[in-house]
Amino acid sequence: MTVPIPFVPAVPSMGPGTGGGIPPKLERAFLELRQPPADGNTTNPGPPMGRITFQFNPKELSLTKSAKWVRKTARGAKTAGPPEFNGAEPSKLTLEMFLDATDTHDGHVVKTVKQLTDCCIPTSESRQQKKASPPWVIFYWGRFTGFTAYVSQVQVKYSLFGPGGQPLRATCQVTLEEISGETPGQNPTSGALAARRVHRVVDGDTVASLAWREYGSPNAWRAIAEANGIDDPMRLRPGTELLLPGGDELRESA
Incomplete structure (x- = not known):
C-alpha cells in the first residue's frame, strides 16, 4: 500500500493590528x-x-x-480460513x-x-x-x-x-x-512513519513541552527522559537528538 503524504505549508499567524503575518521561514x-x-x-x-x-x-x-498474512486452507472447504x-x-x-x-x-x-x-x-x-x-x-x-x-x-x-x-x-x-x-x-499495521522517532531539539524545547506535543500530556516527560538518560529535564541543548518512545511504550511504563 502506497500512501501519498502531501505537505501543506503552515498558515502564518496574524499579528494584532497589522493586517498580516510574518511569512513562514523556508526550511530545506x-x-x-x-x-x-x-x-x-x-x-x-x-x-x-x-x-x-x-x-x-x-x-x-x-x-x-x-x-504478511497467511491463510490456511482445507480440502473441500467452501471458504478460506481466517488470515493469521x-x-x-x-x-x-x-x-x-x-x-x-x-x-x-x-x-x-x-x-x-x-x-x-x-x-x-x-x-x-x-x-x-x-x-x-x-x-x-x-x-x-x-x-x-x-x-x-x-x-x-x-x-x-x-x-x-x-x-x-x-x-x-x-x-x-x-x-x-x-x-x-x-x-x-x-503496532505493526500502523500508518505512522515509526512508533519510535527521533526529534532534534530546537530553542525553547523542554521535555515537558515535547511530551505535551507528542502525547497530549506533559506527565509523559519521564518516559522521554528515561529513554534518553536525561538527568535535568529543564535543560536541553539545541541540536540534540532525542528518541521519542511509542505510545504503547508509554502505557507499559505507566
Whole structure:
C-alpha cells in the first residue's frame, strides 16, 4: 500500500493590528548521513557523516507499509480460513529530488547524484570492521523527522545536458527502507512513519513541552527522559537528538 503524504505549508499567524503575518521561514529538506553503529545494534545510529540538502523541497512523499498474512486452507472447504498475522514488512519512504544547474553549470548535479549512489555501498569504516553496511540515513524537513533507514534504491533520469555532455538537470527517485525492526509494543499495521522517532531539539524545547506535543500530556516527560538518560529535564541543548518512545511504550511504563 502506497500512501501519498502531501505537505501543506503552515498558515502564518496574524499579528494584532497589522493586517498580516510574518511569512513562514523556508526550511530545506535534507538527508542526514550517519555511520552505521560499530556494535551492530539496529536502534542508535553512529556519528554524523554529513548531509545531502535538497535544492528544491519535494512536492510529495510516498510511504509504503505492508504486513504478511497467511491463510490456511482445507480440502473441500467452501471458504478460506481466517488470515493469521505473520510479521510486518519494513516501512519504505520514497521521495523525489530535482536537481538543476542550468544557470550555474557548476557540476553540482553530478556531485549530488554521486552522493546519493554512494549511499548504496558500504562505508569504508564498516568494511574495515568486517561488518559491511551502507550509511544510515534520516530524512528531515523542519519538524518532520523520518525513521532511521538506508538507501535501498536510487533511480536517476537526466533530462538536460551541456555542450560537452555534462548533465545539467536530473530527477532522482530515492527509496529509504527502515532499518530497525518492530519495537516492543509497536503496532505493526500502523500508518505512522515509526512508533519510535527521533526529534532534534530546537530553542525553547523542554521535555515537558515535547511530551505535551507528542502525547497530549506533559506527565509523559519521564518516559522521554528515561529513554534518553536525561538527568535535568529543564535543560536541553539545541541540536540534540532525542528518541521519542511509542505510545504503547508509554502505557507499559505507566
